[in-house]
Every structure is written in C-alpha cells, then in structure tokens.
Amino acid sequence: MKSDDAVPILFHFSEIKKRIIRIGIVLLITTILAFIFYQPISKFAQKPAIDALTSIYPDMPARLVFLDVFEGWSATAKLSVLIGFGTSFPYMMFELVMFLRPGLTSTERKYIYALIPSGTILFFLGVAFGYFILIPPALYFLFEFGGDIATPTPRIGSYISLISSLVFWMGIIFEIPIGMFLLSKAGLLKSRWVSKQRRWNILFGFILGAIVTPTFDPVTQTIAALPAIFLFELGLILVKLSERSQAKRRKSE
Secondary structure, three states, rough: OOOHHHHHHHHHHHHHHHHHHHHHHHHHHHHHHHHHHHHHHHHHHHHHHHHHHHHHHOOOOOOOOOOOOHHHHHHHHHHHHHHHHHHHHHHHHHHHHHHHHHHOHHHHHHHHHEEEEHHHHHHHHHHOOOOOHHHHHHHHHHHHHOOOOOOOOOEHHHHHHHHHHHHHHHHHHOHHHHHHHHHOOOOOOOHHHHOOOOHHHHHHHHHHHHOOOOOOOHHHHHHHHHHHHHHHHHHHHHHHHHHHHHHHHOOOO
C-alpha cells in the first residue's frame, strides 16, 4: 500500500474513533440520567404486565418479583441502558450524517440531512409500536396460557429482557426504509430487483415477526409482520425516488 493511500484510511479510522468516543460519552450520560429516574421509568415499563395480569386475574395481586439478590439492580441497569440508547439515538444519527457528509454532493447532502429527523422518528415509532401495540397482546397470551395449571408470577429480570429486546428490534425494523435508501444511494440496491422480490419481502416480514415476538400465536406475529411489510414498500418508494434524482443529475451533467 502506498503511503498516499494510507493517509485517507488513517484519517477515516481516526474520525470514526472520535465519533464513537463522543457517542459513548452521550450514551453514558443519558444512561446515568435514566438510572437516576429509574422509579417512574420502571413503573411505566411494568404497566403492560400489570394491566395484563389485572385483566386476566382480577382477584390476585398484580406484581413482578425478583428472586436473585442482584436481579432488581440488573433489571434497572438494563432498562437504563435501553432508555439511554433511545434518548441518544438522535445524536447517533447526527454523528453518522456528519461522517458521511464530506463525501457527498450538495444534492446528496440534502437527502442525508433528512436522515436525522426521519431516522429518529421511525425509530421512536417502532419503539412506540412495540410498547403500545405489540407487547399487550403478547403478554396477555403468555400470562393466560397455562394459567389454569400454575400461578403466573413474572420475574422483573426476564420481563425487562423481553420488552427491551422487543421494543429495540421493532425500532430497528422501522429503520428498513432508511437502510434501503442508503443502499440505493451507494448503488447496491435497485428498485427493479426489489420489485421482483416483493413476494419474498412478505415472507421475510413474517419471518421477522416470528423472530421478534416471544409468542407462537399467529395474531401477535401478524401484528409484528405487517409494519415490516409496509416498511419494505415504503423503502421501495424511497429507492425509486433516489434513482430518479440520480438520473436527473446524470442528465444535467
């Protein structure tokens, strides 16, 4: 490798390192703040479970328990990290955009700037969808199933792990259009190919729904699959818009 070629690579590594450090600092601050206010956050996180237990077993006290000495602390720490990640996500998007910015044209920068609000909105929509739409029926199914042979007493640790995984991955799934748009801009994804794969996109949406959801009932899996399928279609529209803008730019040149 020539020394002239090594300079840009070393510069990029240095730039990535700086941005990762800044992201880490912001994530640490938001996680600490979430840990400080863990009581209202924990109550909000437990609400779907309490509501489901109260609805199914109205004569029983609805509560979550911890059976290990460190389980309460570890569950709080895990929830704090999740909240810290969510609140620092806009800053992560900002750092990503600023890293990509130097290699883009003025037209491409207009599109990339839109990633900060659009990516943030889509992520939080996914989190909200997971919490308000997907978790309640999933918990109802899990708590009701087998309730005639045993009394459900959910552990706080396993519950926080369950909802953390579910809302996080729903947030990531809602980023599908952004990912498809970026791949199109990089020349790695074509709308014609995506259109031909539409039937497989539907299948992939249901596979994602089966992976994300903790239950085996088709209703909950369908609830998770439908937004994934819709987001693939939205991503296809963005890919077509990207190709049109690239075609116009080539004509103008």
